[in-house]
Amino acid sequence: MIGRLNHIGVAVPSIEAAKQTYMDLYGIAADAITATGEMPAQGVRFAFVNLPNSQIELIEPLGETSPIQKFLERNPAGGQHHVCFEVEDIHAARDAMAAKGATVLGEPRIGAHGTLIIFVHPKNSNGVLVELMETPKSGAH
Numbered sequence: 001m002i003g004r005l006n007h008i009g010v011a012v013p014s015i016e017a018a019k020q021t022y023m024d025l026y027g028i029a030a031d032a033i034t035a036t037g038e039m040p041a042q043g044v045r046f047a048f049v050n051l052p053n054s055q056i057e058l059i060e061p062l063g064e065t066s067p068i069q070k071f072l073e074r075n076p077a078g079g080q081h082h083v084c085f086e087v088e089d090i091h092a093a094r095d096a097m098a099a100k101g102a103t104v105l106g107e108p109r110i111g112a113h114g115t116l117i118i119f120v121h122p123k124n125s126n127g128v129l130v131e132l133m134e135t136p137k138s139g140a141h
Ligand code: CO
Pocket: 007, 008, 009, 057, 082, 084, 131
């Protein structure tokens, strides 16, 4: 069973411009937005906007073969890309998903929060790409 909503992933053409939007339009303080990191293995740059009850994950393509490149070609201004729910054990979640006939995309791998993640195909969840993320042991984001 899934746990709390950890974050909503938003693909953007420019993380720095998107950060500015959250500050200027929505009043987010600069120190509530993380520094931009890179995950070359997953082809993304990322940063988190911290909200009182969740986070927005901004993701920008990194490299020519980024998996979000095609998404941005279809949505040039950016768009909501995935939702991420926490699970206790990613391998158990992966096995449960597969047993129920869902299409799990790839093997468990380290995500932006430093814990293991998988993605579940949008066709299994009303068109929404779902990221499952192992809850950080510290309980922190
Ligand atoms: Co994510």
